[in-house]
Amino acid sequence: xxxxxxxxxxxxxxxxxxxxxxxxxxxxxxxxxxxxxxxxxxxxxxxxxxxxxxxxxxxxxxxxxxxxxxxxxxxxxxxxxxxxxxxxxxxxxxxx
Numbered sequence: 001x002x003x004x005x006x007x008x009x010x011x012x013x014x015x016x017x018x019x020x021x022x023x024x025x026x027x028x029x030x031x032x033x034x035x036x037x038x039x040x041x042x043x044x045x046x047x048x049x050x051x052x053x054x055x056x057x058x059x060x061x062x063x064x065x066x067x068x069x070x071x072x073x074x075x076x077x078x079x080x081x082x083x084x085x086x087x088x089x090x091x092x093x094x095x096x
Contacts, residue, residue: 025077048070 044056054061 025073029070031075033069036069037062037066 040062041057048056
């Protein structure tokens with residue numbers, strides 16, 4: 001019989017596993033950010049007629065939107081990881 005241990009075998013409340021789980025979404029967000037920036041720069045000329053008083057490649061706007069999306073992605077990955085780290089691994093396995 002094999003013993004099943006949860007991946008987060010640390011004490012409840014430890015963020016060790018939450019930090020480890022944060023690396024994959026961070027890489028995904030980085031790749032998405034780069035691809036999105038390239039698409040925004042490529043398609044910026046086609047929507048320039050719809051923009052009023054802003055250049056399609058305005059660095060301040062691109063940086064602001066990038067930061068806003070990074071904050072949203074960080075919250076979307078950190079908050080569930082934080083909540084999951086508070087669950088006792090034995091309780092989680094009991095309900096599985």
